[in-house]
Amino acid sequence: MEFLLQPLTLMTFFPLVGVLVILFMNPEQKSAIRWTALVTSLITFVISLWVFSKFESSNPDLQLDAKYAWIQVAGWNIYYYLAVDGLSILLVLLTTFLTPISILSTWTAVEDRVKDFMIFFLLLEVGMSGVFLAQDLFLFYIFWEFTLVPMYFLIGIWGGPRRLYAAVKFFLYTMAGSILMLLAILWLGIKTASFNMPEMLARLPDLYASGAIDPRTQMLLFIAFAAAFAIKVPMWPLHSWLPDAHVEAPTAGSIILAGVLLKMGTYGFLRFNLSLFPQAAVDAAPTIALLATIGIIYGAAVSYAQTDVKKLVAYSSVSHLGFVMLGLFALNPEGIAGALLQMINHGISTGALFLLVGMIYEQTHTREIKVYGGLWKITPLYGIIMLIVALSSMGLPGLNGFVGEFTILLGAFGSKAIGSPWYAGISALGVIMAAVYILYMFQKMFLGPQGEIIEDAKKHGHPIRDLNWREIITVLPLLIFIFWIGLYPAPFFNIMAPAIDKIIALLPL
Amino acid sequence: MLEYVAIALMIVVSTFVALSAIGMGELLGPKKKSKAKDVPYESGMLPYGEGTRRIPVRFYLIAVLFILFDIEVIFFLPWAVVFRQLRIFGLIEMAVFIGILLVGYAYAWKKGALEWE
């Protein structure tokens, strides 16, 4: 019992209770299943708030440890070890926060095999929380790989027309990265005789200093970890799975994919690459900054060229996550803090974008930008909310996106590790380009003459309606955070600052 | 090594003799072909039907049973030679051996393998 009542264990595995309950429900009782899933995810969110209340933000170390010996034979030194610190607490909250929202978004969108859908979704939540909390690399790897399975089903069963292709591509791409990480984890495990982070961090400096692990090997290990994370982020040029997965995924899948799964990649860089391989991180910083910059510009440019609104948002993710990577590898407090905040921002803003796109798609069943137009007059509320979210995504001052991107650029300009202000300078162009494609999309869809789809919908007897109460409730929490982070980001920065300082202290700068 | 040379020599010589006996007949012997000579039997009987005949599958069964039971009995011979040294243990071992054979025999009998029709 003591094991299960650990706050982190309880939070991570609570969705399994919902899974068990749903497992024994009749698949025809769709609304009961939906309510069960929603309530489960809300309780999980409440538990995560309880976790947050116990969290001491002034403490830079791992907290609320749930640590038990797991496999302690044959030279394995594996623990079941969950803990949270300033780097992960916000991401964990983001996960538990976005899950109920996503479930709400499927209320009427998913009618087919609701039971399976909810089971997979709750399993996904377990995996995601686990990734952010696991402090033992073996456990981390299990959670990391496990998240793939439910997401694969979500895309493959409830996705769009090319869902099979997208699902398999998503699975194989991600797995390709993680298998290299697997070898690196094993290698580190052999060298340090441990798999948990604190022990590894304690032993690695000696191994580096004594030359037991030479700089070249350190770089190879860094690359092996980076392969897994860079594909997940995704960094240019490893991003090509993302548009397919996003376009084909159901709305809830897209929200979680953009909101949380991509953050697992950037989080991985922050948690593992920076601290385990500090020298390699410093050496690789310019290269990664270059790739990030290309990603920012490339993502923004390609976004502009899209005719499919979901694809547009998907490519904008490539651009936004380029900023996150740039901030992380600025390797200074501003850059990393900005990056971490931008992870949250992107989760909220892009999650909201996918949510809103999903809401209109549910009515019209098309994502072609050109068939829309003049929506503002018919659906003013939807238009206003979309405008706020769009502005947040392009980084308007006063909204959340601006805070994150500005801090990142600030960090990148002054970064010793990157070594040149040019990356930041060019990246700043990305902000302007974001304004172009976002406003272009908004203008085409909401302003101007009425699009053909509006007439079509009327003809078929389903005129396009504005948001209903459920949809407003779904999107409202996201709006609150858009404004909160935009206007008063200090509490968020305060939570992460001590942990970031601790990471920076490890780096040989 | 030298003692093996004799064996090798033996192999070579015997191979040579055998091959040359066949080869010389082939090479030196007169060959006159005629229709009468090419028939399988030069006795005047005209062969009919296929050259190869099907043998009833029962014969194979009998052959297998023969191998199983008759050949196994050959093991009695070396056993009998050292029977005095093995004493009671040898007797028990042979009882086990025969027991296993009997199980197979009973099985084959019950399955009808010993009946001709």
Next chain:
Amino acid sequence: MPQPLDFATLQPVIVLSVWTCVLLLLDVFLIKRKSITAVLTAFGLALTLGLTFMQVGASNDGFSGMVVQDGFSTFINALQLVGGLLGVAVAHAYIKRTGSERGEYYTLLLFSVIGMMLMAQSNDLIMVFIALELLSIPLYVLAAFTRNTESEEAGIKYFLLGAFSTGFVVYGIALVYGATASTNLHEIVAFASSSSPSLLLTIGAALILVGFAFKVAVVPFHMWTPDVYQGAPTAVTAFMSSGAKVAGFAALLRVFSVAFPNISMDMAPVLAAISALTMIVGNIVAVSQTNIKRMLAYSSIAHAGYILMAFVPYGDAQVSADAIASGLFYLVAYMLTNFGAWAVVIALETKSGSGLELSDYSGLAKKYPAIAAAMTIFMLSLIGFPPTLGMVGKFYLFRAALQGGYTTLALIGVITSLVSAFYYLRVIVNMYMREGDPTPARDLWLDLTWSITAIATVVVSLAPQFLFVLASTAVMLK
């Protein structure tokens, strides 16, 4: 003159042999309903399993060093007996459905299990040979058991190739005897350590390796596998793809670790090459298969490559114990997963032998979510994905390879795992993401097989400690 201790070393094998002989007669003389034979077979196996567990911790050799009983043999024997039980469970409904229900199926299976157990206990090359024949001959018969064209073709093919490979083993044994004047494993190593390196010994060992390579189906000695696995009755395929493989690896492990550590420098590169080749060829060829039996056949070839990986550093004293333990661990993972997957295949196979194409799995998840979920677990385990036993097993295997310094081999291992994901996923795609209307056969024994193996695959992966302990204590070769 044998002592009681001699019989103690072989107690489970002897009991099972007697039981099998009795059952053979009971079956022809008394038993009318073949389900009773099945139950009695299972009882014999369970009884023997109990006796095997009583041997845990003991370690002796018997019959003048011909056989040995140690942690390793106990581990393998227990595994083989579980395999035998699963083999009975999947066969019961299958042979009834295909109209080939005869009591001999079960006795043949038992004889084969006896051979497999002896294989793990052999301490002398002659015993290895006898055990090999005892396990193989019943399998040849079983492969041809349903007596249709494919099945008979499989039986003949398996028999011819089996006989061919046995020839290699015998010739290898002869050469080893020529080099060391002994067939006893301990005397071989004693002789080899005290004399100068002998080419004859290396060639003999290599020939034995080739013979066993046929048995466990590694590239380039794998050609018979797809045809035989596809043609043989599915229940037989399930049994032999697990049991024969485990037995082959058990014998290889014992013979090589005990008798041939001196020539490991010559053998390791060969083993590494075979292992790499097997993983690559098995997985890549499997990608293009559309028949599930053939696909699983290639998958079993690929897995032989993974298991062989554990075996490469066998001569390196520092890591060999760990490596062998990882091999044993993986054998367990493979056995459970493989049997489960085959049980699902058997459930979907129709009376006329159709239902074996990948497309026949379409839509399974909608109507039969439990079977589909079980099959998903097996596929994920075969890929090596959490939370399944296959993942923990691969984790262990790759670590052993890395410890032995075979980084490239481990790299090939993970990359081919990625390739394998491609074709295993296809089964999942069909089950969950395509429409179709399959009707699996339901049978209590079969249902139990796939549900228990599926649950075990997940649960043991979450609490693998005991299996780690078992595997790592089982490597104490006497």
